[in-house]
Amino acid sequence: MGERVSGKSLDQWRNQAKAEAKAVGIDPQEVDWLLRAICDLDSLTLRLGLSQMAGVDLKLSLADLEHRWQQRVQRRVPVQYLVGEAPWRQFSLNVSPAVLIPRPETELIIDLAVDAVERSPQRDALATGIWVDMGTGSGAIAIGLADAFPNAQILAVDQSADALAIAQENVQRYDLTDRITLCHGSWFQPLANYRGKLSAVVSNPPYIPSGILPTLQPEVIAHEPTTALDGGPDGLDDLRIIATQAPDYLIAGGLWLAEMMAGQGELVTELLTQVGAYRGIQVIEDLAGRDRFTLAFRI
Ligand SMILES: C[S@@+](CC[C@H](N)C(=O)[O-])C[C@H]1O[C@@H](n2cnc3c(N)ncnc32)[C@H](O)[C@@H]1O
Known part of the structure; x- marks a missing residue:
C-alpha cells in the first residue's frame, strides 16, 4: 500500500538510513537506489533534497520501506534483489534470488564476442548463425548477444526453471522473443538437434572452487543461488564439460568464449589444449587487468 509522507520525514528517514549504511560498510548511495526504484523519485529530486517538498507519494508505506532497508542492513540482501532489477550494459534486467545478479565485469564478454567475430575469416557465418548462452541466468548474455548480432539466433540454456522464468521476463521486456529461445536442461543436453550447427558457445558458468564459497561476502553466499x-573442487567442473562437449556442436571456425575466475587462465588454456579441437586459444584480461576470459575457435 502506498502512502503520502512529508518531504521532511522522508528526508529524515533517508539521512538515518545513510548513516546506518556507512556504519556497516554499505555504500550509502544504495539508499537513493532504493528510493528511486521503490518511490519513483528521480535523481534530480534526490539531489535537490527532499526536505523542501510538501509531500511525496510513496509506492509503499514508510514502514515497508524501512522493513526493506533493514533486510539490506541486517540480512545483507543485495539491493538489486530488494528492487528486483539490476543495470547491465544498456539494459535494466529483472532479477530475483533465482538468478545471479549480472556483474559489470561480465559486460565485457559481449565486446569480446564482437571483436572475435570481426577478426574471423568467417565473420558473416558467425554473425548470422546460431549462438548459445550456456547458463543464462537472468538472460543477460543472451540479450547482449542478440543486441550485438541482430541477424543471429540465440539459444539460452539453464538447468534452473526458476532462472529461465526470469530470463523469459527479460527477453519479453526487450521484445526479443523471436530471437532468443530458452532451453531447459543441463549444458548441451537440451541441444541434441544442434550438433555441428552452432556458430558460438558463450558462457559465464559457475567457476568458484567449492572450498572458497564460505569466504564470499554474505550478499553473495547467503542470497545468490549456489x-x-x-x-x-577446482572451480572447473562446468568449464570442463562445456569445453569438452562444445566441439561436437560448433561449426568449423566456431567461437568458444567463457568467463572464469582470475587465476584460472592457465588451467583453462591447458584444458582447451588437451581437448585438441581448438585453435587460437587466448586468455583475456578484464578492465582491472585480471585473467577473466578465455576464447578459442573450433578447428
Ligand atoms: C554464473 S551464473 C551466470 C548467469 C548469467 N549468464 C550471468 O552472466 O549473469 C551460472 C548459471 O549457470 C546455470 N547452471 C549451473 N549449472 C548448470 C547446468 N548443469 N546446466 C545449465 N545451466 C547451469 C546456473 O543456474 C546459473 O544461472
Missing part, C-alpha cells in the same frame, strides 16, 4: 557459483 548452483550459479559452485564450480566444484
